[in-house]
Amino acid sequence: MRKLAIGTALSGALALAGLAAPAASAAGTPDLTFTGVTVNKGKPIVVGTTKAVNVPVSYTLTRPKDLVIDQEKTAQGVLLYRGTLKSPDNELGPRKAPVCAPTATTETTVTEDCTETITAVPDQELYEAADAGTWKAAGVYAHSDGSASDDYLHSEYDLTMWGNLASVQIKRAARLTVNAAPEPVVKGRTLTVKGKLTRATWATGTYTGYKGQKVVLQFKADGGAYANVRTITSGTGGALSTTVKAGKSGTYRFVFAGTATTGAKTSAGDHVTVK
Template sequence: MRKRVSAAVATGALALTGLAVPAATAAPAAEEIKLSNIKVNGGKDVLIGTGNKKFTITFDASHSANIQADPTIVGWRALNDLLPNEFGRDHCKVVSDTKSSCTATFNVNPQNYDIENSEAGSWKTEVYIVSTDYESTLDKDNIKSFKVLRAAKLTANASPEPIKKGKTLTITGALTRANWDTYKYGGYTSQPVKLQFQKKGTTTWSTVKTIKSDGRGNLKTTVKAERDGSFRYVFAGTSTTPAVNSSADAVDVR
């Protein structure tokens, strides 16, 4: 279970104690620890399939006395949803007298860590940092939100090849995504997928039509063969699954 000690609780207790102290003797506010260049997975969504997925949470921390080398950095979604830190502790390297560069490494595998399909979506980053002079503390529930998504695959195959001009071309494929409950890829059903065409010798893709994946995630549609080029399927993604394109399949029209 995810348990935190809130800085607000400690601060509140000190505030109550401070009621009995004259304002003139109140201690000055502690210097703020400042964070910058915060990135999760290099700024990209974290896509988890059925095997290992390694990613990092990085940031710079500044303070006149610098910060301790072992802050707590956690990826979390809800009370019981935590992403494991691979090394058990987080490390910050000194880059100047007042600045450190911090990196926490995570290695997630649905087969050896209890992450379920229902946990795909938006996650948060909690940090707890103390300055080297113990005068300042940073305790935040979220310094950066990020997405943890179920990795997806998309295929496309045009046939027959080669084909005579004007004949019917069939493009099949499949849209699948990682199932964190079964540790396998399964069909992503009833999802809109675009069929796109690229004329040979060009770099531009144009949408031919939009179809939906069937009850098993399969795709199938037909078009008239008119010119040489390539076909592909394109999926825009959802709140739990990333966008993905199939490989292009070239067609020789004779």
């Protein structure tokens, strides 16, 4: 028998689904129910240019009591997809089998709480700007059977998917810098605060300027708390620049709230001594 690893069964499953996946009501399809699907604890998934991001997924699975899911001949899990099940644009699946623990049993069904991890790798699974945005979760059941020898090979593979179980935002990571000058500065003189807003470009593995975005300049006097000074808009290449009158010694920083496709970011602080 061909072993059906969970990574093989689920990663790439959407491509197979577009070809010949049986409908949920097809004969022979087990009665599985995926509920309570939560991706990344309900928070956006923010991905940079090099580091893989591990995304926790939790859900409840109810299955027939007599159905054995061994993650070899039979497998189940949750994956993420962009687009539709019929015509997906991209997908992300777990590389290891989910861990499930029974929580309730009836004469005919077993209910289990399951957890798994989906890994998002920039430039591999995520490689274009369109991958930033809303993704959906799908429950998957796969069954593999067959036999093989030196003289004969036979394989059967069935796949069933249930879409629109949950949604999550995948976003491009942002970087934000700040520099206030001159340092130190005479009280009452003009202080220029500059910085740069960039975001991950998965296709090239670099951070590029993010123009036309609202960024808030904040100031914290020594011993105090941060407060908003003003909002400015990033220019060409993500450049930021504004001026303030030096009044007290303290720290300046920029804050970017994020967008539907780019994660929020707060710069490190730059301390200025006022004489």
